[in-house]
Amino acid sequence: MSASIEIAGVSKVYDGGVRAVDAVAMDVRQGEFFSLLGPSGCGKTTTLRMIAGFETPSSGAIRVDGADITHVPAHKRDMGMVFQNYALFPHRTVAENVAFGLRMRGLDKATIAAKVKAALAMVELSGLEDRRPAQLSGGQQQRVALARAIVIAPRVLLCDEPLGALDKKLRQQMQFELKQLQKKLGLTLVFVTHDQEEALAMSDRIAVMNGGRVEQVGTPTEIYNQPTTRFVADFIGDTNIFRGERVGPNLDVGKGLILALPPSEMQGTGVLSVALRPEKIRLIPRAESAAAGSSAHGIVENTNFLGGAVLYRVELAGGHRVLVQQPNAGTSRLFVPGNGVTLEWTPADLVVLKD
Amino acid sequence: MQTTASPSLPAAQQTASVRAPGPARPYGRYLYLAINIAILVFLLAPIAIVVVFALNPTPFIQFPPVGVSLRWFEKFFASRDFMHALGFSLEVAVLTTLSATALGASAALALARGNLPGARLIVATMLSPLMLPAILTGLALFQTYVLLDVGRPTWGLVAGHTLVTLPYVVRTTLAVLHNFDLRLEEAAQNLGASPVRTFFEVTLPLIKPGVLAGAIFAFIVSFDQFPVSLFLVSPGNETLPVTLFNYLKFDLDGTIGAASVVSIVLAFVVVIGLDRTVGLRSYVKL
Numbered sequence: 001m002s003a004s005i006e007i008a009g010v011s012k013v014y015d016g017g018v019r020a021v022d023a024v025a026m027d028v029r030q031g032e033f034f035s036l037l038g039p040s041g042c043g044k045t046t047t048l049r050m051i052a053g054f055e056t057p058s059s060g061a062i063r064v065d066g067a068d069i070t071h072v073p074a075h076k077r078d079m080g081m082v083f084q085n086y087a088l089f090p091h092r093t094v095a096e097n098v099a100f101g102l103r104m105r106g107l108d109k110a111t112i113a114a115k116v117k118a119a120l121a122m123v124e125l126s127g128l129e130d131r132r133p134a135q136l137s138g139g140q141q142q143r144v145a146l147a148r149a150i151v152i153a154p155r156v157l158l159c160d161e162p163l164g165a166l167d168k169k170l171r172q173q174m175q176f177e178l179k180q181l182q183k184k185l186g187l188t189l190v191f192v193t194h195d196q197e198e199a200l201a202m203s204d205r206i207a208v209m210n211g212g213r214v215e216q217v218g219t220p221t222e223i224y225n226q227p228t229t230r231f232v233a234d235f236i237g238d239t240n241i242f243r244g245e246r247v248g249p250n251l252d253v254g255k256g257l258i259l260a261l262p263p264s265e266m267q268g269t270g271v272l273s274v275a276l277r278p279e280k281i282r283l284i285p286r287a288e289s290a291a292a293g294s295s296a297h298g299i300v301e302n303t304n305f306l307g308g309a310v311l312y313r314v315e316l317a318g319g320h321r322v323l324v325q326q327p328n329a330g331t332s333r334l335f336v337p338g339n340g341v342t343l344e345w346t347p348a349d350l351v352v353l354k355d
Numbered sequence: 356m357q358t359t360a361s362p363s364l365p366a367a368q369q370t371a372s373v374r375a376p377g378p379a380r381p382y383g384r385y386l387y388l389a390i391n392i393a394i395l396v397f398l399l400a401p402i403a404i405v406v407v408f409a410l411n412p413t414p415f416i417q418f419p420p421v422g423v424s425l426r427w428f429e430k431f432f433a434s435r436d437f438m439h440a441l442g443f444s445l446e447v448a449v450l451t452t453l454s455a456t457a458l459g460a461s462a463a464l465a466l467a468r469g470n471l472p473g474a475r476l477i478v479a480t481m482l483s484p485l486m487l488p489a490i491l492t493g494l495a496l497f498q499t500y501v502l503l504d505v506g507r508p509t510w511g512l513v514a515g516h517t518l519v520t521l522p523y524v525v526r527t528t529l530a531v532l533h534n535f536d537l538r539l540e541e542a543a544q545n546l547g548a549s550p551v552r553t554f555f556e557v558t559l560p561l562i563k564p565g566v567l568a569g570a571i572f573a574f575i576v577s578f579d580q581f582p583v584s585l586f587l588v589s590p591g592n593e594t595l596p597v598t599l600f601n602y603l604k605f606d607l608d609g610t611i612g613a614a615s616v617v618s619i620v621l622a623f624v625v626v627i628g629l630d631r632t633v634g635l636r637s638y639v640k641l
């Protein structure tokens with residue numbers, strides 16, 4: 001039966017004083033696909049290793065279904081783990097690798113054989129039972145690692161960049177399959193990745209980490225549409241970030257550009273940062289006049305053809321550079337560098353950021 | 356046939372046929388064979404001479420040999436002194452192998468994993484008997500035993516042999532530990548194996564090739580050991596090399612050759628036996 005995890009104010013300071021994880025607090029719900037996302041060195045692996053029991057937190061507590069497991073040794077935690085390099089036992093066959101956890105649980109031979117067979121069928125590896133890991137492709141090894149971890153019906157499945165070593169095509173296929181399997185089995189899954197697309201595509205919720213801290217926890221849409229911090233807005237997808245002084249209901253971001261703040265943010269004074277996604281801006285041929293606060297004139301500086309969409313970099317009259325993404329509406333409607341254009345947006349699409 | 360290389364040809368031969376088509380090809384191959392045969396002859400010649408010596412009916416080697424006889428083997432096996440020495444040598448070699456393997460493998464594990472301060476210094480100290488002439492080690496041990504007034508017990512000899520064979524086990528075990536992926540142990544624990552179980556299920560099987568190689572070295576070095584033994588054996592309880600040495604001082608005949616042949620065969624049997632029972636071969640292709 002899968003479990004919920006509560007990470008309560010956990011910090012990890014390694015010997016030598018590196019504060020790898022800093023007061024991380026988050027809850028992983030039962031049956032949830034939960035991703036830890038962040039740049040290299042932000043403490044994702046360390047967090048996962050503390051959940052698995054390979055590292056002891058310097059402070060704070062980890063609870064599974066409400067029970068404190070902070071000091072329970074790894075082999076008594078009943079969690080499955082898929083390692084980045086798979087960590088398959090090289091001296092054992094595929095079947096023996098998958099059977100390992102069942103053997104440690106003292107199950108009888110017939111039960112083990114049946115479960116191993118079922119697990120290998122689930123990851124579509126039937127027929128490779130007697131191979132050694134070295135005789136498998138990367139994708140097959142990945143499946144063995146997955147089968148080995150889920151065959152013990154763990155309370156929690158932990159994955160540390162499990163798809164990192166696969167090529168793009170196989171990676172997308174495995175993303176899909178892993179997600180299917182997780183839903184089918186109702187697994188609580190904590191998934192570490194530094195690939196934001198992967199996290200957005202697969203997760204029920206994402207914790208974005210930076211410098212050992214959690215910046216934001218939310219669903220993929222929340223993380224993308226309502227980033228709460230400058231770091232999250234910047235890290236997830238392309239975005240335009242403006243920083244300026246409040247002037248009444250507007251934000252003066254300098255160089256002659258005034259942005260109307262969203263209705264909910266009109267009160268207050270002081271300095272503020274806002275984010276505006278490139279695809280939330282409309283690009284039209286240069287208009288006669290521009291509505292103050294929600295449009296601006298500019299010149300297309302360069303274009304980046306993405307296939308289904310086009311990413312433009314536009315230099316505004318005052319000198320700001322803005323990214324604008326437009327759907328590919330046909331060759332005759334595309335802009336080319338040097339075109340004069342007008343940008344339009346809806347003030348409600350501006351997202352106010354904490355620094 | 357010459358333009359399309361058959362797929363069953365070894366790769367080296369295929370490239371050779373590409374580079375030098377026509378009649379030039381076989382010469383490279385003959386040269387290659389000749390060099391290999393020369394190396395083998397060089398390595399095996401001493402053994403061949405010993406065998407000829409052992410099978411030669413006269414006390415001194417004559418060319419051409421005057422016949423083949425097993426009389427030196429008969430003499431060797433009939434000699435109580437030699438048989439006792441052979442048994443004692445085997446006993447010491449087995450005890451040495453056990454103690455050097457247990458100590459050396461444990462030490463290597465502790466040194467590779469334990470985060471010990473001064474680990475490098477400890478490794479260097481443990482390996483130092485390899486660098487010292489064994490005769491110094493023997494002399495030092497002899498003096499130590501005299502100082503401690505312990506006499507010349509068998510365990511003293513085994514301790515001396517352990518000292519000079521330990522470096523082999525430490526070295527070979529450290530080498531496999533150096534390439535050991537610690538995540539394999541974590542994976543085992545994650546799957547529910549206690550630390551002790553993890554050691555026997557994962558760590559030991561994976562370092563076994565290194566430990567076994569060290570054990571084989573230990574056995575052979577101990578069985579063959581002369582300088583250390585010379586100082587530490589007690590009269591009437593001598594190892595085979597010491598007995599042979601004493602015999603040589605007064606007699607030189609084919610018995611020495613016969614004893615050498617028996618030693619070689621025994622060493623062979625040990626290596627093959629270890630291979631068959633604990634399986635060196637299954638690890639070669641990981």
Ligand SMILES: Nc1ncnc2c1ncn2[C@@H]1O[C@H](COP(=O)(O)OP(=O)(O)OP(=O)(O)O)[C@@H](O)[C@H]1O
Pocket residue numbers: 014015016018019020038039040041042043044045046047194
């Ligand atoms: N055993 C260790 N001893 C000391 N410092 C460590 C140790 N392991 C990790 N660190 C440090 O802790 C920080 C976080 O490391 P961690 O491995 O958790 O990052 P990560 O988010 O998983 O990064 P990546 O995406 O590169 O895998 C890094 O600065 C790293 O150098």
Ligand SMILES: [Mg+2]
Pocket residue numbers: 044045046
């Ligand atoms: Mg990592």
